[in-house]
Amino acid sequence: MTGAQFILAINLFVAGLLAAAFLTVAAYDRRQEPARWFALGYIIGTANFLSEFAIATFGTSIGLVLAAFASFLAALVMLNVGIARKYGVPVPWAAMAVVFVISVATCYFIQDMSRQSFMRMLLYQSPYFIMQAIAVGIVAQAKARSTLDNVLLALLAASALQFLSKPFLFRALGGTGDSPDQYLATEYALFSQSMGTVFAMAVALMLLVILVRDVLSDAYARSETDMLSGLLNRGGFEVHAAAAMHEANRLGVPVSLVISDLDHFKSVNDSFGHAAGDRVIVTFAGFLRSAMAEHHVAGRIGGEEFAILLPGTNLVAARLFAEGARNAFASLAIEGMPATKRLTASFGVAELAGGENIADLMARADKALYLAKNSGRDCVKIAPRPGGRRSGDDKGAAISLV
Template sequence: MTGQIFISLLNPAIGLLFAAAFFLLWFQRRERYIAYAAAAYVATAFAFLVQDVAPALPMELQRLPANAGFLLTGLFFAAAIVGRYGLPIPWRAMTVTTAVSLAAFLWFLLGRPSIEGRIYTISLGAGIIALMVVRALWPLAKPHLIDRLLFWVAALSAANLIVRPLVILSLTGGFANYEGFQQSIYWTTVQFSQAIVSVLAAISLMVAIAIDLIAELRQQAESDPLSGLLNRRGFEAAATAALRRCGGENPSVALLIADLDRFKQVNDVHGHAVGDAIIAAFGAVVRHSAPPAMVAGRIGGEEFALLLPGDGIETARRVAEAVRTGLAPACAGRIPPALTPTASFGLATGAPGKGLSQLMREADQALYEAKRAGRDRVRAFASALPLSAAG
């Protein structure tokens, strides 16, 4: 008897433990999908407690909330996994599946009593909900091991819910009453397989949450919140990786360095709020003008760097001119009307053996030439110019 009570309390204990863990994570992250995971484990703990521990009601009606809890477990956990990827959660389809399963369950409970019928209706309903997760995740790219693991956890859950009842009941036969059902091999497999799937699903989702948190912290560490671009550390890391990918004997890459003209004077005369508005506008223009592969960062107070992998000097010049001419219109309404912000640009292009530091030195030298020529203009490092232009 003691052993049976221990087995009966195994899944409720697991459910409550993981529910508490997910609630704690939710208090820290405030992501809705984490709250769904917590709700799923509350539902599974409730379902197993009612099924195995709660006193019997007339006509075995305690089975209805227990099995509703099993379905809600699948529903909320499906919402947690799908929600983690920012996909539309199929609430309507899951709700209809749950309602149909419960209606069929009631029929096999009160209309035409059949324990096997009740098993099949609930297992099939929960399995269909798990298949909705498989269908949602199937077309997604799965760059990390944890993404593939979450997909296979959903697939394993669907197989466990749909295939296992068919196989075991076909081998062991039906049940005359609930006493035989709860002492059966079938119910033992439910308790242990559900415990294994619950632990695997919870650990997988917690690892996914940790990966998301690490990625968010890395993004915060490498981003400049004012401009919306990378900071110097983030730019150098991303630009170095981009240069490595487009390396070779004839690398095609261009680097732009931009500097906001007379920026210290703007801050001194108009205040730092105006300077911040110009920086934010510059970042917005860069993002709007950026080719998809461009790496852009704010590498100093008023200095920016833009790397264009796979592009040459002409593309770099077009991007520089688009940003240069777009800066003042982007600042309209955000700074004093009498103030017209400008920026100067220096360009450099890649060559075999030329690294990021050399590119930046050459672009910086070209930027100095643009400043010396009167500011608000674009200049290219001499070796970056075509022979016709250099002559």
């Protein structure tokens, strides 16, 4: 076995492993459509290596040459589709179809040219360059790119250029042999296959790293998310709220917390069923999302209890926010509920004091909410600062500004 044949065998084995790896990612998370396209690309890529082996073993034929060329080009097309799906960019089907058809036809016609022709090699390698350049363009169109995405962009650009460099390497290394079946015995074949392996592995591993990153990030986000409301769950809320409080303290801006509880929610479940109760939860969560700013943090912290942290908002402004939310929600119609049925919510508001953590702030806002529930519901109560006292109030008790 020649050195080039050995590299080709490694390529075949690695392509199979990579296809299996991408299929594993796709099986673990069925929403990872790009992984299926990547797996298909590497499965098709194995046909290229098998065709190269067939040429070396059984001799050349126009059919095998075209199969080797078309299968590798098709593999690049599949990778481009997966990359476009990954980055939310429209798949350039028309451009890739035109390149594919013209390239296969060109490959057929150049078979009569001398194998030592620089132009022949340039025409053979250019379609691979163009297809990888399309991948570069796809990633470049992504609206948001992390460091890993930029590394992938650079690897794809380098991979595209290595295809364009092959005609020059072909001339420097003595050509590709007098016939296709002699190709694997040439120095050029050894270098070309090795270089192709390095770039193919680098691109594939970076794609795997990016997909695994996305899977882990998604799993982490789901662990912090309440599935019914789509808001953060209690644990996720506390983590993100603590981070937002730390940033607000660094900037020297106030922070307030609003905690709300749906009034008489148990009666909704008892009278209209749990499906109706779920719709109420979903409706209130959607209302909170529409009312909050991008830097606010909202979560469902209990069955019918919600919290929203308002960085940059003092107690007076937070109370106004809560009053507006209370009035707006009371006027909302709930799908599946009688037209005359209106639901209300009670609110407790607290402003962060020096030395407090998220647990302390939530405890004070919860006291204010408790007072609102015991004051007839459908109202807003605020909590004084720690140690604050109003005439007739217990130390630290919630009070009303109404």
